[in-house]
Amino acid sequence: MADVTLKRVHKSYGSLEVIHGVDLDIKSGEFVVFVGPSGCGKSTLLRMIAGLEPISGGDISIGGRVVNDVPSPQRGIAMVFQSYALYPHMSVYENMAFGLKLQKTPKEEVDQRVREAARILQIDPYLDRMPKALSGGQRQRVAIGRAIVRNPKVFLFDEPLSNLDASLRAQTRVEIAKLHDTLDATMIYVTHDQVEAMTLADRIVVLNAGVIEQVGTPLELYRNPVNTFVAGFIASQRMNFIPVAPESGGLRLPGNRLLALTGTDVTKVRTIGARPEHMELASAETAHLSGTLAVIEQFGEYALAYVELPDGETVTVKLDGAPELELHQQMHIGLPEGQVHLFDEAGRAIR
Amino acid sequence: MRNQANPWLTGNLFVLVLGMLPAIVLIGALLYFTAWAFAFSFTDLALVGRKSVEWSWVGLENFERLFTRRGFLESLWTTVIFVFFSAIVGQSVLGFLLAATLRGTQSTIRSVVEVCIMLGWLLPDIVAAFLWSATTSQTGLINQLIVVPLGFRPINFINEYALPIVTVANIWKGTAWSYLLFSAALDSVSREVVEAAKVDGATPFQRIWLVQLPIIRPHIATNMLFITIWTFTYFPLIFAMTGGGPGRQTETLAVFLYNQSFARGNLGFGSAISVAMLAIVGVLSLFYLRLLREPK
Secondary structure (H helix, E strand, O other): OOOEEEEEEEEEEOOEEEEEEEEEEEOOOOOEEEEOOOOHHHHHHHHHHHHOOOOOOOEEEEEEEEEEOOOOHHHHHEEOOOOOOOOOOHHHHHHHHHHHHHHOOHHHHHHHHHHHHHHHHOOOHHOOOOHHHHHHHHHHHHHHHHHHHHOEEEEEOOOOOOOOHHHHHHHHHHHHHHHHHHHHOOEEEEEEEEHHHHHHOOOEEEEOOOOOEEEHHHHHHHHHEHHHHHHHOOOOOEEEEEEOOOOOOOOOOOOOOOOEOOOOOOOOOEEEEEOHHHEEEOOOOOOOEEEEEEEEEEEOOOOEEEEEOOOOOOEEEEEEEEOOOOOOOHHHEEEOOOOEEEOOOEEEEEE | OOOOOOOOHHOHHHHHHHHHHHHHHHHHHHHHHHHHHHHHOOOOOOOHHHHHHHOOEOHHHHHHHHHHHHHHHHHHHHHHHHHHHHOOOHHHHHHHHHHHHOOOOOOHHHHHHHHHHHHHHHHHHHHHHHHHHHHHHOOOOOHHHOOOOOOOOOOHHHHHHHHHHHHHHHHHHHHHHHHHHHHHHHOOOHHHHHHHHHHOOHHHHHHHHHHHHOOHHHHHHHHHHHHHHHHHHHHHHHHHOOOOOOOOOOOOOOHHHHHHHHHEEEEEEHHHHHHHHHHHHHHHHHHHHHHHOOOO
């Protein structure tokens, strides 16, 4: 257990700067997820914490000790790689014992720790197998087991589930959450999958192009995104963004209706955001937006209706149950008060 | 089994044989020379003179001579030393060390070294042999540049240390192959596996010895197989540098075979030597092929 602190951490390759001064405090025992699109620098940041990538500027401390020049093994971290990175020429047991053997740990202790980790992860039946004789999910457990036996202060996960199929991913996600509860260790987890971020994280760090866009609990990010990037990235159905023109007393919507807003200065608002699950069907008189139904996706428990507005914009509406709608029919949509996010010209949220 | 769609083709023996003709010719040509050498290893065929026409079968006499007369066993020993030091120790180890150290380095340094190693490989054997004997002779570059200015009497390296010089020349010439093969092999080792070892606390040496080397073991065995066979039968460089001399110090089996067959004209005995070489290389290959097998 240890806290991790990043202070103005930079990374550049030659003249190309990929991490632009990141400040972050990770508390001991916390589960933090770095999320962002590919190329945003989240893996680089993790590899810098791991000591696999030298930092170009700033300070990284683990457990109160600055580790900028400390080699990986002495940082008290363990890492789980995307490709599992098991040693192909060693059995499962040897894979897990390798790090301990290098540290000249007594044989009985190695054995005890490997078997303990194997028991937690339920891989004891495979200890004598070679990695290539294991399935993807089993390899992933071995990789996690290899991290556990080292008894690290900080666990680092680099997109550990992206090579698994959908059902196994969901299952392993739950197991990682349980593992965090059992081990009570600090965990930093990198993913591009916002579902993993939402479900696993104590706090999410949203990264974009080498800068932190927002840090917060999953629900903070869901309820109060600071800009259109975070708003669009978090949650399984992407938020709808609708261009608006501010007027006295409200915002002029596409289709020329007025969204009345009181008590807020709307002069700077250029875009509004509304999540599909917050939009609702309304009558023609009370509706804010009207359009035709372009596509309907039925999932059984809910349906996604893609509604084309007169100016060509498409908005997504999430409807409960299995509504009976016909393609190209007229749709009237209401925007409930309090569920509309306001953004200025630069995409920053206005509260 | 008859081809249902085309019974005429599969049922007609003549057409089938005609279709196989190119393959038969090719296989025949390949077998012919081996069979020739094998057959004449039991004769006293000579290159010139009466026995070049009126040769006769002598049974196993040539093979007995391999072991009873001086020459073959000494040459075999010379060859073993030459193969072990120039190919296995020299080319393989040096090639691997270069590949391992140059992997992480800047591309310019890497390119320069690669070009230098490749030059030795690309240079024709005869040219290389001339350069090496000229450089190491009594009046050669090494004596002019190093030995004489230091106040020693010039040493005729190629004469006094013939086998070591030939060995070094072959290392210089052949390292490029091992380097290229090991570079490709090391590239195939996943970067994340090496990083995992780093996080696990393995030193750079341990990462190579305990992780990378075992993973590329099949490549090592393949490389050993190739360079052992090549070096075992390697002829031009040694022959052009020393001709097997001085005395018989650098007479490897290939040079011995040449001297017996063409300098002395004993084609029958020469054939027996080549059959023996074939057998030795075959046994070595079996050994390496066992190494190639994956462990259980």
